[in-house]
Amino acid sequence: MKEIFGLVGAGGYGRETINYISSHKNKLDIYFIDNDLSGTIVNEIEVINEENFNSIKSEVRYFNISIASPQKRKEIANRFISKGCVPLSLRSPTFTNHGFNKIGNGSIFSDFTIISPNAIIGDFFHANRYSQIAHDVIIGDYVTFAPLVQCNGNVIIEDNVYVGTGALIKNGSTKDPLIIGKNSVIGMGSVVLKDVSSNSTVVGNPARVIK
Incomplete structure (x- = not known):
């Protein structure tokens, strides 16, 4: 079963930083996680919502967050970690x-x-x-x-x-x-x-x- 990675936020900073995962592309299925853009493709990467990401059957669900607000980042991180996701x-x-x-x-x-x-x-x-x-x-x-x-x-x-x-x-x-x-x-x-x-x-x- 292939592992997956989701980057929360498909805005400007997300589109920059998603490239840093390139060395893992052969090992991971990569997604943007963005509830507002779910169902679209951004820079050749599928965008899904948080619920869909957490429903994917995977050995490990890795994630990171490309949102500048410290408070929002903390709220999101706590939600994902509570679902068993692993920060990368x-x-x-x-x-x-x-x-x-x-x-x-x-x-x-x-x-x-x-x-x-x-x-x-x-x-x-x-x-x-x-x-x-x-x-x-x-x-x-x-x-x-x-x-x-x-x-x-x-x-x-x-x-x-x-x-x-x-x-x-x-x-x-x-x-x-x-x-x-x-x-x-x-x-x-x-x-x-x-x-x-x-x-x-x-x-x-x-x-x-x-x-």
Whole structure:
């Protein structure tokens, strides 16, 4: 019985990242999972809904999620895992991992993303194009880096944080890491120079709280 893989979301990011599964094409039947586009073909890949995916008889049903919202990604992941599906991480061929890093399940590393040594990254992390993570960074679960995010060393990013395109996060130190609290949003192009409280939205250079 052939194993299957489903990528939730047939939008722009999904159409980019589905290509990272190419090395598994001989082993897996591959689908997009998108309730709004179910029954169509997108870039030569069949689109089915969540119910149909979970009804396919397969030795293993692998999945990942190409949706930027941390909260939505968490809800979807919990549903699929409760049905016995298994997260499968996706890596661009141009992703660079400098080693000695711990990376959780279900992550996606897009084109030209880089991780320096000794980072710890949680489950279902998204690193969009050209994002970089420096040494000794700790990232929680369901965190999203939009394209071109630069995260310097000795930073702690808690769960469910969204970091917008082109944001820069200043380095902390071993004794005093810079901390971005859970459920926060870092606006596009923001320059984060100090800690961000949980459930906050910050924008600007330097980043300031607007919510």
